[in-house]
Amino acid sequence: MQQTLAEIGREFDTDKTQSPGYIENYERWFGPLRGTPVRLLELGVYRSGSLPMWRNYFPHGLIVGLDMQPNPLEKMPDGVRFYQGSQSDEILLNLLARECAPDGFDVVIDDAAHVGAIARDSFRILFKRHLKPGGIYVVEDWGTGYWDSWSDGSFYRMVPEDGAAQPGGSTSLRARLARWLGWTQPSQFPRSTDPNFAAHNFGMVGFVKELVDEVGWGALHIRSAETKTCPAGYR
Numbered sequence: 001m002q003q004t005l006a007e008i009g010r011e012f013d014t015d016k017t018q019s020p021g022y023i024e025n026y027e028r029w030f031g032p033l034r035g036t037p038v039r040l041l042e043l044g045v046y047r048s049g050s051l052p053m054w055r056n057y058f059p060h061g062l063i064v065g066l067d068m069q070p071n072p073l074e075k076m077p078d079g080v081r082f083y084q085g086s087q088s089d090e091i092l093l094n095l096l097a098r099e100c101a102p103d104g105f106d107v108v109i110d111d112a113a114h115v116g117a118i119a120r121d122s123f124r125i126l127f128k129r130h131l132k133p134g135g136i137y138v139v140e141d142w143g144t145g146y147w148d149s150w151s152d153g154s155f156y157r158m159v160p161e162d163g164a165a166q167p168g169g170s171t172s173l174r175a176r177l178a179r180w181l182g183w184t185q186p187s188q189f190p191r192s193t194d195p196n197f198a199a200h201n202f203g204m205v206g207f208v209k210e211l212v213d214e215v216g217w218g219a220l221h222i223r224s225a226e227t228k229t230c231p232a233g234y235r
Helices: 005-009 022-033 050-057 090-100 116-130 142-146 173-181 203-215 217-227
Strands: 039-043 062-067 080-084 105-110 131-139
Touching (some): 005 022, 005 050, 039 090, 050 080, 062 090, 090 116, 116 131, 142 203, 203 217
Parallel strands (some): 039 062, 039 105, 062 080
16 A cells, blocks of 8 residues: 555655645645656755655656755665755756756745745746646745745834835835825825735745736736726736
């Protein structure tokens, strides 16, 4: 009887078994690929326990790991390769894709920096060039974008009514609505509009929002065509 991914994961030094929902979702999405010659790239391998875990789960696959730190594995298992370097290094990403998955990766997992600008670089390079059509691209731990202790995370904070940009990139809802709708007079603002409402448009949360916007672009495009205008910020 085949082991589940959770059972395999417990045999190796990986934190993916410790976070609720991770293993279950991976099993759900990766299950149909299990018996195929998968090409899987993981950005950020920490203590590298996930590499042999993936190799055991995909016995016919090739598992590729990338990390800024040196290879922590004393012996490389069959079907596993490791590259040292940055997840935003375009030359390196193109190289490892050419050497390990010339026809494209089936799965890419970003479990590296968890910093929006860096995750965006990896996505820009890998998603269009080196992920197979219908492949799976996973961005782990984007909730770090809400952690004040993280480099591009921030707690909710008050912003001025004029909508001046804050150090983290927050802009007041009132200012954004004013730009969108062309409001110029205070009487045009409904009382329910909270001038201190701040929203993420940067960091990991901003990156995820960009992905959502991309998926919803069709609806936005249709609406813009109907009104013959292009909403501010989408030029």
